[in-house]
Amino acid sequence: MKGWLPRVKLNTIHAKLLATYLLLTTLGTSLMASYILWSFYAYFMQTRQVDLENWTTALSESAADALQVKNLQRVEVLVKRYGAPQTITLRIFNQQGRLLATSDPRDKQVTDWYKVPGVWEALQNRPVQGITKGLFSTEDRLYIARPISRDGQLLGVLRMSITLEQVQRQFTKVIWSVLGTLAMIILICALISTRLARSLSKPIEVMRNFAIRLGSGHFGDILLFHENNELDQLAAELNRMSERLASLDQERRVFLANVSHELRTPISNVQVTIDALKSGAYEEPQLRDRFFQTISNEIKRLSQLIHDLLDLGRLEAGVTQLEQQMVSIRGLIHRAVNATEPRMQALGISVQVNVVDLAIEGDPERLLQAILNVLDNAIKHSAPNSQVFISGYKQGKQAVLEIRDQGQGIHESDLPHIFEQFYTTDPSRKGNGNGLGLAIAKRIVEAHQGTITASSVANQGATFTICLPL
Structure with missing residues (x-):
């Protein structure tokens, strides 16, 4: 018996294990990153919506005070004060949907305010909020339209919209931060996965090469490594198989040697007797009969040996x-x-x-x-x-x-x-x-x-x- 440990190269098992680990890692981290990004986006949007609701609630009360006494100048001042041309657009309509005041000078170009999202619903005394495109740009804006009421009477409509550009910029920073973290995690996991895949594939490759050597007739080798897991049990079984095959191979050699010996003896005896008969023993009746009896006995012995060998072979092969x-x-x-x-x-x-x-x-x-x-x-x-x-x-x-x-x-x-x-x-x-x-x-x-x-x-x-x- 001799110790044997082959040199292991990177193999398909290692590649498959590494690909599996990386795929699972990428999938898991991607799902986690997607959930984080979705949570951040939902948080940003919810925060802006809450801010917008609070602002419009307070402004609608101030606007109701001015509309109740028909003080349009105060309405104009209110709109100019809280509206910002680049980020916040504030509009106030009367109960017929006519624009009374706006923070955006370009609103004079709009002829039909009923088509503007939220205005018609607010005139029906239903507050509405959502996301839409700007009236004069393609940027996304978060809007809210709510009726202005006092003592159950509809006095008008307040519509406020804010640009999402700032939110989107903040969210973009979050995206890049998450993606950078994701890439770093995948890289670290790739290094860990490479080591883990190699630790799993190496003993498997060793066992494969060991089995190949057994298949090529190198019986009696011993597999040497310690993993302290199920692979140890498999290695022990392979070692037992190697020892058993070595034993069987030795038995086969001994069997062939014994068969050769058993077959050679009667055949040699028959050959020697025939040669003696050819040399003149045939002329002596007593000697000839004894030689013929020897040939008969050796043939019977040979026949019995062949019969026993066939019988034993069938029994061991399980075909009987x-x-x-x-x-x-x-x-x-x-x-x-x-x-x-x-x-x-x-x-x-x-x-x-x-x-x-x-x-x-x-x-x-x-x-x-x-x-x-x-x-x-x-x-x-x-x-x-x-x-x-x-x-x-x-x-x-x-x-x-x-x-x-x-x-x-x-x-x-x-x-x-x-x-x-x-x-x-x-x-x-x-x-x-x-x-x-x-x-x-x-x-x-x-x-x-x-x-x-x-x-x-x-x-x-x-x-x-x-x-x-x-």
């Missing part, structure tokens, strides 16, 4: 379809014992069976194959004139099957590997097996959602325990 039917454990044991009885009798081995009648759901032929493989292993390692004990009982929701022999047992160092492919406790591989029987049995039991374990006591034999769900 298991039948689902009710199976009697006792019936399976009797079939297995009957199949191996001639061999046990030849070796002087007896069997003692104590199995209760239990039923499980599974594939009877596959389960029989697993039991036969385990029983074959027990017979192979049993001493002559010894016994093999087979017991079956119920434990909780499982059916437990134990097969125990009276051989030398399994060495403690061999127990963890006993179910591995081609593993054998005979280093010279001179036994009859090929090291696949127990591996196949394990795959069959696991395919039935069960477990198989092995235990051993030195010089007292080994015990294989199969647990299957009822």
